[in-house]
Amino acid sequence: MTVCIDIGGSTSRLGFSNNKRKFDKIIRFTTFDNFQDQINRIIFEIKSQSLDISKINIAAAGSLDKKKGIFIKWGQKKLWRGQNIFQPLFQAFPKASFLLENDANVAALGEAVYGAGRNYSLVGYLTLSSGIGGCLIINKKITPHHFGIEPAHQIINFYETKVWSCGQRGCFESYASGTAFKQIFGITAEECDDKNIWKAYSKLVAVGLANLIVLWSPEIMVIGGGVANKFEQFISPLKLELKKLLPIFNTPLILKSKLNDAGLYGWFAFK
Ligand SMILES: [Zn+2]
Numbered sequence: 001m002t003v004c005i006d007i008g009g010s011t012s013r014l015g016f017s018n019n020k021r022k023f024d025k026i027i028r029f030t031t032f033d034n035f036q037d038q039i040n041r042i043i044f045e046i047k048s049q050s051l052d053i054s055k056i057n058i059a060a061a062g063s064l065d066k067k068k069g070i071f072i073k074w075g076q077k078k079l080w081r082g083q084n085i086f087q088p089l090f091q092a093f094p095k096a097s098f099l100l101e102n103d104a105n106v107a108a109l110g111e112a113v114y115g116a117g118r119n120y121s122l123v124g125y126l127t128l129s130s131g132i133g134g135c136l137i138i139n140k141k142i143t144p145h146h147f148g149i150e151p152a153h154q155i156i157n158f159y160e161t162k163v164w165s166c167g168q169r170g171c172f173e174s175y176a177s178g179t180a181f182k183q184i185f186g187i188t189a190e191e192c193d194d195k196n197i198w199k200a201y202s203k204l205v206a207v208g209l210a211n212l213i214v215l216w217s218p219e220i221m222v223i224g225g226g227v228a229n230k231f232e233q234f235i236s237p238l239k240l241e242l243k244k245l246l247p248i249f250n251t252p253l254i255l256k257s258k259l260n261d262a263g264l265y266g267w268f269a270f271k
Contacts (some may be wrong), residue, residue: 003046003096003189006103006263007031009061009076009130010226012038014045015264025049026261035071035083043092056089057099057267059106061131061149066100075165076131076179095159101270103263104133105142105149107224110224112137115258116222122251124218126151126209129225132173135214140269152177156207176201178227189227198233203236206241213242214249224257231256 002020006013015023015072027045032038046053062074069086071077074222086098108125117123117137132152136143137158143149152173153166160170165179167231174180185197193196213221223231235254242251259265 001051001053002057002267003053004264004267005042005058005107005263007058007060008039008103008263011126012042013261014042015261016049016051017268020268023261023264026264030038031077032075033079034195034226035077035080039085039088043089044194046093055099056093056096057101057270058085059101059103059263059266060085061103061133063085063150064100064102068253069100070151073166075112075167077096096131099144099270102133102135102148104265105135106270107133107257107262108137108222108266109269110262110264111222111224111257113140113269115262116255117220120219121217122217123267124212124216124221125257126212126221126223128176128178128205128227130178130221132177132208132225134212136218139271151212151261152209154208154211175204176208178225180204183225189230192230193233199237202234202237205243206238206245209238210242213246214254218252220253220255222255222257224262224264228256
């Protein structure tokens with residue numbers, strides 16, 4: 001039995017699968033701020049299933065040491081810095097093998113293979129949730145990279161003086177993430193139905209997205225994450241902004257993500 005784990009800033013998911021085609025069970029819970037509480041909950045949930053676990057695949061945010069299983073830095077979970085996720089899980093499940101990958105990369109792969117991007121070979125994925133993540137999937141594979149693919153931390157305002165949780169100034173995440181939405185507009189994206197706010201927000205998203213489009217040149221951009229639940233509110237103004245920003249560049253197709261648990265399903269296509 002394989003357990004796939006997706007640890008997001010807000011929600012964690014555990015999927016149990018026997019065949020790399022479907023999950024027999026998916027468990028969701030709110031991600032803990034305390035690393036030890038998170039580990040305890042994961043071990044509890046897996047042990048409660050009384051299954052023979054051969055593989056544990058973990059998708060997580062932040063910058064990671066994927067070989068050693070270490071959270072190097074995650075702006076949203078400062079207490080997780082330097083923590084090793086393989087060690088306690090290996091103690092609990094010594095027969096299992098482990099993989100760790102960036103959560104947005106796995107979700108991008110899920111959408112590119114099974115979701116909105118399944119008919120395309122160059123699929124850009126951007127997740128707008130409490131943080132921002134994203135990746136380009138080429139021929140159903142995660143783009144090779146040395147350190148990490150971090151569209152969240154592209155600088156879109158050189159003049160910004162305020163330091164964001166990652167330690168940078170002026171990065172995309174500090175304007176277009178769900179966290180930034182609440183700070184800038186005083187309301188959560190989920191609660192907001194104000195057209196003017198969505199228009200203002202789409203301008204912020206457009207700057208970072210335009211950069212990704214010219215760098216990645218994808219056939220399609222898939223937008224996922226919690227903010228994408230309001231896709232219909234911002235897609236029209238977003239397309240207009242992109243046209244203004246990129247007059248000489250054809251804007252690719254932009255679609256909302258299709259899978260609820262892309263960060264789990266991506267593991268089925270992971271190589
Ligand atoms: Zn940043």
